[in-house]
Amino acid sequence: MGQHLLSMIVFLPLFGALVMALGRSGLRLLRTGTLAISAVTTLLSFTLAFLFTADGSMQFVRKVPWISNYGITYYLGVDLISLVLLLVIAVLMPLLYLYMHEEKRKGFWYSMLLLQSGVSGVILSLDAILFYLFWEMMLLPVFLMIGRYGAGERSYNVMQLLLMTLLGSLTMLYAILYMGYRFYSISGHWSYAVEDLAKLRFESETDILLAAGFLLAFVIKIPLVGFHTWMAPAYGSAPTPAVVILSAVMAKLGVYGIWRFGFSLFGDTLTLYAPGIIALSLFGLLYYTLRAISQDGLREMFAFASGAHLSMITLGLLLANIYAWSGSLYFIATHAFSSAGMFLMLGLLYRRSGTFAISELGGIAQRAPKFAFFFIFFALSVAGLPGTGGFVSELLIIIGAFKSNLWIGVFAAMSMVAAVLYLFTMSRKVLFGESSEATERFDDLSPLETTILVPLVLLLLAMGIFPSLFMSIFDTQLSIMLDAFREGVA
Secondary structure, three states: OHHHHHHHHHHHHHHHHHHHHHOOOOHHHHHHHHHHHHHHHHHHHHHHHHHOOOOOOOEEEEEEEEEHHHOEEEEEEEOHHHHHHHHHHHHHHHHHHHHOOOOOOHHHHHHHHHHHHHHHHHHHEOEHHHHHHHHHHHHHHHHHHHHHHOOOOHHHHHHHHHHHHHHHHHHHHHHHHHHHHHHHHHHOOOOOEHHHHOOOOOOHHHHHHHHHHHHHHHHHHOOOOOOOOOHHHHHHHOOHHHHHHHHHHHHHHHHHHHHHHHHHHOHHHHHHHHHHHHHHHHHHHHHHHHHHHOOOEHHHHHHHHHHHHHHHHHHHHHHOOHHHHHHHHHHHHHHHHHHHHHHHHHHHHHHHHOOOEHHHOOOHHHHOHHHHHHHHHHHHHHOOOOOOHHHHHHHHHHHHHHHHOHHHHHHHHHHHHHHHHHHHHHHHHHHOOOOOOOOOOOOOOOHHHHHHHHHHHHHHHHHHHOOHHHHHHHHHHHHHHHHHHHHHHO
């Protein structure tokens, strides 16, 4: 049963989009159909979680020959890391479709359905070629949404995103093709299955280049500092549902890629790259924090805040101890929910005020107390407010950092304090003080808008107050994976 669940989760949004497009569905049917598809995929994802067994194995594997002459297979499976990301999508997509309830552009609805299929396929693919195809597939609807429906200098910004991501994608494709050819040269048959490619051994120079081909694609997607030039412009131009997906889901796929391919295919070489990636992550914590402080635009501020937190997740991943790994995986989920909530609040803010500029806002709390509550909750949950999941995540990564190196731990802890200070200061300016021209007629949240936001608040509180409900599963799975990695590089 589980094998078919994976295929349904991946292809139901794509199939639904095709059926509605070919049937030339009206806007009302398109909205209803999209919500129904989203509800079904969410139900399937939570069914999968219920059936999942925490034993460290890859589960519900579906492997079918596809292009047999070249060993390319339709190969899907799920483990703890991919399950966490899958559940994040299952929670967020219905909320985003509800947020879009007044969206009249049909292409936007189709793009979101294609994006959901592409992202799910990336998470579940265990064949490198299949992974690459879904990796490219998920980028197309993002380009369409920004390039066609975005704001500001959307054409320039989407081209910058396109060129950066293509650079990483092509280097990854070259590495995949070479590894498949090398496997054929040794074994006499083709295969791009991850477990088969993991058996290959290369000269150190070749291994370093192949690892770099994958890592470039992943660090651009995160993005680590130095590979981030597309981030703030894309976040600034993207429509709200697209920027939520960029921050809450797609950026996490860079971390997922390192976890899935870096540790399994290039364990020895990754230890050589680790100091450099750790240094980039630490520098990113400082750089992104300073850039966030200097922003007047809320979209840009939270783009850089997101970059800082993704640097923290990457830091925990490369430190490779149980505390840091648990914190990173937990942070993948908690940051997804907090950043999604924050960018949704910014979208609702723009609907009411017509601006993202901090200097043009103020006095919102007097006119819209419910809005002010949710705004400050999500802003401080992004910063790691005690009692929310973000606090637990960052605390675990900081403990893992101290376990690895005293100064890394000190630096990581300081960045957490800095985030609380600048986000609290921003919230005070936006919500309190004198009203501005943009906020003098500011409506409070509607029942539907409140309904969209409440699940995210409850999840963040549950993950912050009852972390042991999740950590018992995390520790078991991640300990097994960490031991396997250490044995591989021993």
